[in-house]
Amino acid sequence: MALDRRATRTNVGRAKYMINETQGIEPSNRLFWKSLRHKDFSRKYRYFIWMTAHNGYKTGDYWTNITNFEHRANCVFCGETESMEHILTECEKSNHKLIWSLTEALWQGKTMEWINPCFGTILGCGLIKMINDEGKHLAGDSRLFRIMVSESAYLIWKLRCEAVIQGKEISKIEANRLELNCLLASTKPTKGRLDKRLVKNTWLEVLREQDNLPEEWLGEGGVLVGIRAGMG
Template structure:
């Protein structure tokens, strides 16, 4: 039985949004200072206040005209008498999440100049490839992209904060200044850029060559080797090649699907994030355990890492409760990268008995 319109309207009048906001102490309400002042002026009226359609439109018109004024406009009195200025929140209206949000709103965060500089550099590198300027919030959210594994997310998060203990971190610590230099080069101050892209002894050249050789959508759609591309890999965008430009040996019709922008983007984020993280892991193994990695070992490690991501997509597509979206996405992501791809059945993502793997990479010389 539906609620009569008059009763629904009466319920809306009895429980206005401002009352709920006031019960939770105005926590998490944008521009709460202005809403609290407006709530005070409504409370001090002895007569009930109702908003008609005409009044709402008139208020919207006044707000629009005020926003277009070149000056700041009239000063708004936001003073609230103590009798109307309730403090705190009702226990019945607050949750643990709301309480934590209140703590975050009241805490003063010290300036993080190193993080801000890293974010600015990341934004510029990303803009060079995507032609879009991402906000700080967008870059932070990209750290938790579903295309990136949890350990890699943590690595990117720490790199954005520049919290890894490398390079300049050791320069100011007496007795440990020698740790500031690259363990492979010996005469270069270590930095994340140097580790991921410049130090050949750590395997970076081999790994990035392998990643680019597997990428089937043209080198013009592959970003330049820059740290910001790795840190903002969850924000990347790309485009696939047209049908005529597909890799040689692949049929243009039949069981194999055409690549899609969504599938290519999933593959690009996998290749960049996993390659960068593997370089960091190899560097840590060399520094901590003094392991020396040959080109063959690095190639095998990288191939196994990408094959693991391929098998993860296959498992997601072959679950008992699955959607066609997961199957299609797996097909469109890995098209052009698989070994003996023209011989695979069209439903390989959801077939457990079908063994798939990326094409055998060639060790860079």
């Protein structure tokens, strides 16, 4: 597969700029590429974000000079020229705003301020760390942010593909996959072992009746309160 090296450099630059804006330090190129394989990311997202960083998906201008396929350059929802950034954050007629609003609503129980995802933030979310006013790194909050941003971005892409390929209409019901996706991603064992304490810290302040959870709540999908976002 031929990759657009200029587009790759541009995407890496945007990710590094946004990380610098939110974290106060600009990561090296090596650290950025390593972050795309973060252990908190699902396998499908790792491939998706690697392809996105390389501008490897066939969207927008890719189709402009291909005879009889020029129409594919335009967004199926709004008719504007399509790009991954347009799909994930810009289109005014797709449901990406719904997905991001559900994500932000799920975060509301946390004390740390939500970082509104832009294209650079999505590319670099594996490098974002939530640091409180005392300078303490909140590992659970950082993990939840990575999981929610990565799963939301991939869901938006998946719903877009279903609309383009299958002609499937995106509905709020489809958007409700977000809760399940985040729960499954966060409770997947790392290297064959599930760190229950880390999982609990991930969902701390975001769970329904968290003080009265059963001993084995990790096996019960109904405890998630993505429900703040109307997903009950």
